[in-house]
Amino acid sequence: MxxxxxxxxxxxxxxxxxxxxxxxxxxxxxxxxxxxxxxxQKKNILIFGNSLTAGLGVEPEEAFPAIIEDKIDSLGLPYKVTNAGLSGETTAAGKARIDWILKQKVDVFILELGANDGLRGIPVSETENNLQSIVDQVKAKYPEAKLIMTGMQVPPNMGAKYASEFSVIFKKIADKNNMALVPFLLENVGGVPKLNQSDGIHPTAEGHKILAENVWMVLKDVL
Structure with missing residues (x-):
């Protein structure tokens, strides 16, 4: 040798x-x-929303974006999740903020806004226009990005006509822009006392697990 x-x-x-x-x-x-x-290098999933995305009232790792990232990591998928939720955000504020958020690369964009508009009784046409403007900015900056809209509903005390008109704008925008749609983000959570905090609006940690599953049912096919 x-x-x-x-x-x-x-x-x-x-x-x-x-x-x-x-x-x-x-x-x-x-x-x-x-x-x-x-x-x-992992691709970026950006979840752009309000306190539901931010995880108000729960630990950061208990919010649904973090739960989704744990799911993605467990499956070995080449994606990371960016939580761009801001408590109190309306669609108008989101429209003003989105340009700064888009400074980072976006491969999958999940839009979760509108709930605060509904609770404040903002005209449906205004909410719709703001959501469309946000989508337009994302498409202009990252035309190859895959888009997901999360639907929202308002309680009946806002008036039957308003509630009906409000609930359809999310599907309308999703269809117009070829976006995947989560029909109702709070499905099986909204109105269930044990899954919501004392304010009756923000999900508990257990509630966020269901939100994560509601989003994942649509997101997994997009990925």
Whole structure:
């Protein structure tokens, strides 16, 4: 074995002394034989919303965006989740904020806004226009991004006409912009006392698990 090592060393010395062209060919052959570098950079899922996304009243790791990221990590999918939720956010405020948020690369955009508009009785047409403006800005900046809309409803005390008109704008915008749709983010959580905090609006940690599942049912097909 020692003789073989001496022979290999001598051969390499001879190759190295045979001129630059041979050496360059050898380096090229070695480089070509190496495995391609694996791209480990993860794509970004941006969830843009209000206190429901921000996880008001629960720990950050208990909010539904964090639960979704845990799910993605467990499956080994090449995505990370950015929680861009801001408590109290209306669609008008979101429209003003989205340009700054889009400074980071977005591969999947999940829009969760409108609940605060509904609770304040903001005209449905205004909410619809603001949501469309947000979508337009995302599409202009990242035309290849996949888009998801989360639907929302308002309580009946806002008036039957308003509640009806409000609930349909999310599907309307989703259809218009070829967005996947989560029909109602708070499905199986809204109006269930044990799954909501004392304010009756914001989900508990258990409630957020259901929100995560509601979103995941749509998101998994997009990914």
């Amino acid at each position: 020692f003789k073989n090592l001496l022979y290999l060393a001598f051969s390499l010395f001879i190759l190295a002394s045979c001129g630059g062209s041979t050496n360059e060919k050898t380096e090229t052959t070695i480089k070509d034989s190496l495995p391609a570098q694996v791209n480990t």
